Amino acid sequence: MNSLDPFFLILQGLLQGAGITAVVTLSALALGLALGFALSLVRQFSRSKVLHGLVDVYVEFFRNIPALSHLFILYFGLASLGFRLSSMGAAILGLGLIGAAVTCDIFRSGFKSLSPGQTEAAFAAGFTPMQTIFTILTPQAMRIALPSLGNFAVQLLKDTSVVSAIAAPEIMFYARSMVTSSFQTTLIYATAAGLYLVMSLPLMQAVRMLEIRYGRVK
Numbered sequence: 287m288n289s290l291d292p293f294f295l296i297l298q299g300l301l302q303g304a305g306i307t308a309v310v311t312l313s314a315l316a317l318g319l320a321l322g323f324a325l326s327l328v329r330q331f332s333r334s335k336v337l338h339g340l341v342d343v344y345v346e347f348f349r350n351i352p353a354l355s356h357l358f359i360l361y362f363g364l365a366s367l368g369f370r371l372s373s374m375g376a377a378i379l380g381l382g383l384i385g386a387a388v389t390c391d392i393f394r395s396g397f398k399s400l401s402p403g404q405t406e407a408a409f410a411a412g413f414t415p416m417q418t419i420f421t422i423l424t425p426q427a428m429r430i431a432l433p434s435l436g437n438f439a440v441q442l443l444k445d446t447s448v449v450s451a452i453a454a455p456e457i458m459f460y461a462r463s464m465v466t467s468s469f470q471t472t473l474i475y476a477t478a479a480g481l482y483l484v485m486s487l488p489l490m491q492a493v494r495m496l497e498i499r500y501g502r503v504k
Contacts, residue, residue, distance in 0.1 A: 292470065292473065293473065293477065296464060296470070296473060296474050296477050297477055297481070299460050299464055300457055300460050300461060300464075300474075300477060300478055300481055301481075302455070302460055303455055303456045303457040303458070303459055303460040303461075304456075304457055304481060304485065306374070306454065306455050306456045306457075307443070307446050307456040307457050307485065308485070309374075310374065310377050310378055310381065310446045310449060310454065310456060311439075311442055311443045311446055313378040313382070314377070314378050314380075314381035314382040314385055314442060314446075315382075315385065315439055315442055316382075317378065317379070317382030317383070317385065317386065318381070318382045318383075318384070318385020318386045318388070318389050318438075318442070319385070319389055319435070320386075321382065321383070321385075321386035321389075322385065322386040322387070322388065322389025322390040322392070322393060323389065323390075323393050325341050325344065325345070325386060325387075325390040326389075326390045326391075326392075326393035326394045326397065327393075327419065328341055329341040329342070329390065329394055330393075330394055330397045330398070331415075331419060341390065344386075344387060344390075345387045345390055345391065346387075347387075348383055348384045348386070348387035349384070349387045349388065353380065353381065353384055353445060353448050354448050354451055356380045356383065356384060357376060357377065357380045357448065357449060357451065357452050358451075358452070360376040360379055360380050361373065361376040361380075361452040362452075364376075373449070373452045373453045373454040373455075374454055376449075376452055376454075377446070377449035377452065377454040377456075380449075381442060381445060381446065381449070385438065385442060388438055389435065389438060392431045392434045392435055392438065393427060393431055395430070395431065395434070396426075396427030396428065396429075396430040396431035397423060397427045399427075399430050400423055400426055400427060400430075404422060404423065404426075405418055405422075405423070408422045429500045432493070432496060432497055432500065433493070433497060435493075436489075436490065436493030436494075436496075436497070439489055439493065440486050440489055440490055440493075443482070443485060443486055443489060444482060444486070447482075450462060457478050457481055457482065458478060461474050461475060461477075461478040
């Protein structure tokens with residue numbers, strides 16, 4: 287028996303969860319970005335103090351409670367009320383809602399860093415408020431927010447490890463199952479860590495390429 291055979295058997299088992307990890311990451315990222323951007327628009331450009339307060343409550347609620355608590359509420363709590371979500375559905379929804387709270391602040395920081403004079407100049411040129419927001423301010427805010435959004439995407443990939451607690455079959459789910467049956471704890475968890483690293487590196491490189499393309503780094 288080749289000395290590397292146990293490693294390849296473990297890697298083969300963990301790869302079964304890698305696809306689920308990618309699906310959860312990309313789906314939660316899409317939800318988090320879309321909802322976070324919408325919340326940032328409300329918080330930054332709405333004049334309603336009530337809406338400002340609601341957005342602030344949302345952000346504080348999802349940012350200051352552990353992700354595992356949110357996942358348990360969505361998966362077990364809603365089931366007790368008759369609303370049953372699949373483990374995948376709860377994972378994507380939970381991480382997406384948490385991500386929206388994080389990206390809301392990221393997008394807002396991008397908007398707040400822009401000079402107010404740009405809005406005044408756009409209005410003077412005949413742009414409507416919506417045109418000003420989406421054609422003048424948003425592209426610049428996105429460019430500023432890009433590094434932080436990239437860091438968030440990588441962090442989200444790593445945070446998918448917690449969804450194994452609600453039986454979502456991602457990498458750590460398979461790792462724990464294999465440890466229980468084989469007791470090769472160090473090799474299994476080291477392989478899982480390496481797999482997360484291999485998945486993170488292309489994501490970080492993609493973010494860096496976007497930063498170079500849009501002039502954030504050289």
